[in-house]
Amino acid sequence: MPGAISQWFSAGDYLLALPMILLSIFALGILLIDLMLPPEWKSINAWTAGIGLAFSTAAVIRIHLAYARAGQGVLSYTGFMGSMMVDRFAIYFFYLFLVGAGIAILMSAHYLEIERENHGEFYALILFSVVGMMCMAAGFDIVLIFIGLELMAISTYVLVGFLRSDRRSNEAALKYLLLGAFSSGIFAYGLSLLYGLTGSTNLQLIGEHLATHMRENPHDPIAILALVTTSTGLFFKIAAIPFHQWAPDAYEGAPTSITGFMSVAVKAAGWAMLLRIFLSGLYPMRPIYVPLLVFVAIATMTGANLAALTQNNLKRLLAYSSIAHVGYMLLGLIAGSSTTPSATGIQGILVYLLVYTFMNLGAFAVITSLRRRDVIGDEIDDIAGLITRAPAEAVLMLIFLLSLAGIPPLAGFYGKYFIFLSLIETGHYQLAAVAVLYAVFGLYYYMRIANAMFMRKAVDTRPVTLSPAMATALAITGIATVGIGIFPDLFIRAAGWSLSIAQPLQLTSLFH
Amino acid sequence: MVPITTLHYLVVAAALFVLGTIGVLTRRNVVIILMSIELILNAVNLNLVAFSRLYGLHGQVFAVFVITDAAAEAAVGLGILIAFFRNKETVNMDEVDLLKW
Numbered sequence: 001m002p003g004a005i006s007q008w009f010s011a012g013d014y015l016l017a018l019p020m021i022l023l024s025i026f027a028l029g030i031l032l033i034d035l036m037l038p039p040e041w042k043s044i045n046a047w048t049a050g051i052g053l054a055f056s057t058a059a060v061i062r063i064h065l066a067y068a069r070a071g072q073g074v075l076s077y078t079g080f081m082g083s084m085m086v087d088r089f090a091i092y093f094f095y096l097f098l099v100g101a102g103i104a105i106l107m108s109a110h111y112l113e114i115e116r117e118n119h120g121e122f123y124a125l126i127l128f129s130v131v132g133m134m135c136m137a138a139g140f141d142i143v144l145i146f147i148g149l150e151l152m153a154i155s156t157y158v159l160v161g162f163l164r165s166d167r168r169s170n171e172a173a174l175k176y177l178l179l180g181a182f183s184s185g186i187f188a189y190g191l192s193l194l195y196g197l198t199g200s201t202n203l204q205l206i207g208e209h210l211a212t213h214m215r216e217n218p219h220d221p222i223a224i225l226a227l228v229t230t231s232t233g234l235f236f237k238i239a240a241i242p243f244h245q246w247a248p249d250a251y252e253g254a255p256t257s258i259t260g261f262m263s264v265a266v267k268a269a270g271w272a273m274l275l276r277i278f279l280s281g282l283y284p285m286r287p288i289y290v291p292l293l294v295f296v297a298i299a300t301m302t303g304a305n306l307a308a309l310t311q312n313n314l315k316r317l318l319a320y321s322s323i324a325h326v327g328y329m330l331l332g333l334i335a336g337s338s339t340t341p342s343a344t345g346i347q348g349i350l351v352y353l354l355v356y357t358f359m360n361l362g363a364f365a366v367i368t369s370l371r372r373r374d375v376i377g378d379e380i381d382d383i384a385g386l387i388t389r390a391p392a393e394a395v396l397m398l399i400f401l402l403s404l405a406g407i408p409p410l411a412g413f414y415g416k417y418f419i420f421l422s423l424i425e426t427g428h429y430q431l432a433a434v435a436v437l438y439a440v441f442g443l444y445y446y447m448r449i450a451n452a453m454f455m456r457k458a459v460d461t462r463p464v465t466l467s468p469a470m471a472t473a474l475a476i477t478g479i480a481t482v483g484i485g486i487f488p489d490l491f492i493r494a495a496g497w498s499l500s501i502a503q504p505l506q507l508t509s510l511f512h
Numbered sequence: 513m514v515p516i517t518t519l520h521y522l523v524v525a526a527a528l529f530v531l532g533t534i535g536v537l538t539r540r541n542v543v544i545i546l547m548s549i550e551l552i553l554n555a556v557n558l559n560l561v562a563f564s565r566l567y568g569l570h571g572q573v574f575a576v577f578v579i580t581d582a583a584a585e586a587a588v589g590l591g592i593l594i595a596f597f598r599n600k601e602t603v604n605m606d607e608v609d610l611l612k613w
Contacts, residue, residue, distance in 0.1 A: 143574045150581045154588050161592050170596040171608050177592055178545055181585050182536050185552035188578060189529055192559035192571075196522075199567040201574060 013079035015066075016086045016138070018059040019094060020131045026052025027127035034120025042118045046109045046469075049123035053102050056130075060094045067091070082202055083141035092350060092498035093137035093272045096357055100265030101130045103361045103473050107257035107368050110467035114371055115163055115255065122162060126261065129155035133269035142191045142201045142281075145273055149187070149237070153180050156266055160254040172253020179236070179246040187233020193226035194281065203281040211284035218287075227285050231292060234277065237270035240296050240330065241303040244323050248307075251319035256371065256378065259315055260364030263322045264357040271329065271353060275346065278333065286337045293334050298434065300327030305441040314367050315378045317445060318360070321404060324442060325356060328419055331435055335422035342425045343499060348418030350495035355411035355484055359403040362477030366397045369470050375460060383449060385458025393464060394453045396478045401446040403481050406439055411484035414492065521562035528555035540605045546589050553582040 014021070030048050037044060063086055066077070076087035104126060112118040128151060135148025157180060161173025195201055197220075198209035213223065232243065239247040251259045282289060301324055308320035329352050335345030369390075370377030377383075386394040403412035416439060423432040466474070484491050528551055535548025557575045564571030597603060 143570075143577055146574075147577055147581070150584070154584055157588055157592065161595060164595050165599070167599045170592070170599055173592045174542065174596050174608060177585075177589050178536070178542070178549070181546075181549045181589065182552070184581075184585075185532070185549055185556065188553065188556040189559065192556045192563070192574075195567070195571055195574070196559065196563040199563075201570045 009080065012077070013084075015059075016063065016077060016079040016084060018062070019056040020134050022055045022059055023052055023127045023131050023134075026055070027124040027131070030120045030124040030127070034124075037120070039118075042113075042120070043109060045118075045120040045123045046105055049105050049127055050102065052127055053098050053105070053130075057095075057098050060091060060098070064091055078140065080144075082204075083144050084135075084138050085140035086138050088498040089275075090134075090138040090272075092494065093268060094134055096268050096353060097130050097133045097137070097265050100261060100268065100357050100361065101126055103365070103476060104257050104261035104265070106469045106473035106476075107260060107361070107365050108255070109469045111255065111257050111368050111371060111470075114373060115166075117163055117255075122159065125155045125159050129159070130265070133265060133272075136269045137272035137276075139273075139276070140203050140280075142194065142203065142206070145276070146184075146188060146191060148269075149273065150184060152266065152269055153184060153237075156180075156258075156262060159258045160250050160262075162255055162258065166253075168253040169255070170253075172250045176246050176250040183233050183236030183243065186229050187236075190226050190228070190230030190233060193222060194230065197223055197226060203276060206281040207283055210282070214284045223285065224288060227282060227289055228292075230277065230282070231289065234270070234274045235296060238267060238274060238326050239323050240326050241300040241323065242296075244300070244304070247323055248316050248319040251322075252313055252315045252378070256315065256364060256368040259319075260361045260368070263318070263360050263364070264353075267322065267326070268353045268357065271349065275333070275349070278337065279346070283337070290334060290337055293330055293337075294431070297327050297330035297334060297431070300324070300330065301435065301438045305438045305445075308445045309441070311445070312380050313378055314380060314383060314449065315364075317380075317449070318363060318367075321442065321445070322360065324438065325352070325404075327438070328352070328416060328435060331428075331431055332419045332422055334431065335419075335426045335428060338426045338428070340426060342422045344418055344425055345422035346499055347492070347495045348415065348422050350498060351418055351492055352415030354491060354495065355403070355415045355481070358477045358480035358484070359400045359410075359412055362474065362481060363397065363400040363404065365470060365473045365477060366393055366400070369393065369464055369466055369474075372462075380449065380452050381459050384452045384456040385461070386453040386464075388458055389461065390464035390466075393466075393474070396474055397453060398450050399478060399481055401450055403485070405443045405446045407443075409485045411481045411488075413485065414488045418492075518562050518565055521558055525555045525558040525562065528552070528558065542593055542603045542605060545605065546586060546593075549589075550582055550586065553578055553585075 026048060030045050034045055067088060076085050078085045105123065112122060132148045132152030132155065135144055139145035139148055157173055157177045160176050161169055163169035194206055197213060198206045200206055200209060236243040304320045304323035304327060308317055311317035311320060329349045332345035332349040335342045367378055370382050375382060399410060403410035406412045406416040420432050420435060532548045532551030532555060536545050539545055557578055560571040560575040593603065
C-alpha cells in the first residue's frame, strides 16, 4: 500500500539517524574505493574515513542545534516509533565516539604501514563499529540496542585480529570472539526474559511494567534471573571483574591503535548501554541490583589494581588500569541508584568517560609510536629512557599517566572527584574510603612506567620519529588532558546538560 | 493429551541455554564452543517466539534479528578461526597459550 510507510516514518526520523546513515555510506564507499587503489595510495582510505567522521559530526551538530533552538522544554526527540531516542545523553556520547574514532584513525595511519596491513577494511570497520555504538547510545528499544551491540562487537572482533600474520593478534581475536559471543548470548537471553516479563521491547514500557510486577511480586525468581543474565552481559562488555578475562588478552594482542579505540570508544558505548538499561528499564529493580553493583565494583577495583602491579607489558598494564577505572565508574552508578539518588554520580561517570577518552588514547598513542619494523614496543623495557629518545613524548606520557592516576590539576582528577563526591553525598563513606585507597595503588603502577621513562637507561637508543598524523593525535590528546584539567567548568556543564540536570530533576525522569 | 503451553517452550529453551553454557565452559574444541554459542542464541529465539504467543509480533521480529546476528557471528568466528589455524595448526583451546588465558 503506497503511502503507508510514510505514515510511520517522517523525515525527522531520518534526521535523527543521519549521523549513522552517513557513516554507513562512507564505510561502504571505503570498501569500494579500496579495491581500485594502488598500494601507494592507501592513505586515501584514512582521509575518506576522516571526512566521513566530519560529515557525521556535522549531522550530530545539526541535531544539537535543534535542541538549542527548542529551548529547555524539549528533553528528547524520538524516532522510528520510539525505538530510537536521540536525547542529549545520546548526543553527548555521539561526540565521544566520533572523537575517539577520529583519534584512533590518526594513530592508525602510519602504524598500519609498519605492520604491512594497510587495508581499507580497517577504516570501514572502525566506521561500522561507530554506527553500532551510536545505536547503543540512542537505542531505546532492546532490539535496536542488541543489534547495535552486535554490530560494534563483530566489527571489533575483526579489528582485534587484523594483523593476520601475528599469532598474538589471532589468539586475542579468537578469545575475544568466543567470550564476547558467549556474553552476547547470555545478554540476549536476559533480554528475552525481560520481554517475556513485561510484554514490551521498549525500555520505558519495560520499566513501567516491571515496576508493577515488582510491587506485586518483589522476589520473583524469573525477574531476578533476567536481571542477573542481563547484567552479566553488560558487565562483560565494560570488562568488570569477574567478567574481565578477555580484556587483558584482547588489549595485548590487538593492533595498538585498536587497543586505544577499544579502551575508550567501545567502553563508552558499553557504558551508554549500561546506563540506559539500568536507569530506565531495570530501574524498578534497584533494591536488588545495587548490592550486585557494590560487589562487582569492589571486586573490580581490588582485582584490577592488584593485577596491574606486576605487569611488564605496557598494553596489558593499561588494560588492567582500564578495568580499575571501570570499578571507579561503577561507584558513580551505585550513588546514582541509591535510595536518595544523586545525579552527581551519573554526571561523574560522563565526565570520567570524557577525560578518560583523551588521557587513555594519549597513552596508547605514545605506545603506538614506539612500534618499528623490528620492535613491537609494548614492553616496559621498550619505553625505558624515553626522555633521551623523545623528550616531548616522554613529558606527554607523564602527563597522561598522572592524569590516569587522578592528580590535580589534570583532567583525570575531575572524573574521580565527582565520583567520590557523589559517594559522600549519598552516605557511602566506606566505599569512598576503599576507592581512595585503591587510587593510591594506581599511582604506584603508573609511576613504574614513569620511572622507566625517566630514570632508566634506554635499551634501544634510536630516536622516535613521529608521523604528522601521530603528532596531531598526541597534540589533541595532550591539550585536552591539560585543558580539561585547567578549565573543567565547560566540560562539567556539558555533562550536566546531557543529563538535563540544570534544574533539580528526579533520576527516573532522566531519560524520559 | 496435555496441551502444549508457553511454559513447555520456556523449559525447553532453558534446557538449551544450560546445555550451551555447559558446552562453552567445558569443551576445548573451538568449533564445538561456537556450536554451543549457537545453542544459546537458539534458546533465546525459542524464548522470544514463545513469548510472542502472548504479546504479539515484537518477539518474532527480535528473533529474526537474533538469527541474522548468529549467522554473522558464526561467519566472523570461523574466519578468525581459519586465520588462527593457518598460523598454529590447531583448534584446541588448551593450545591457545601465547597470551595468558
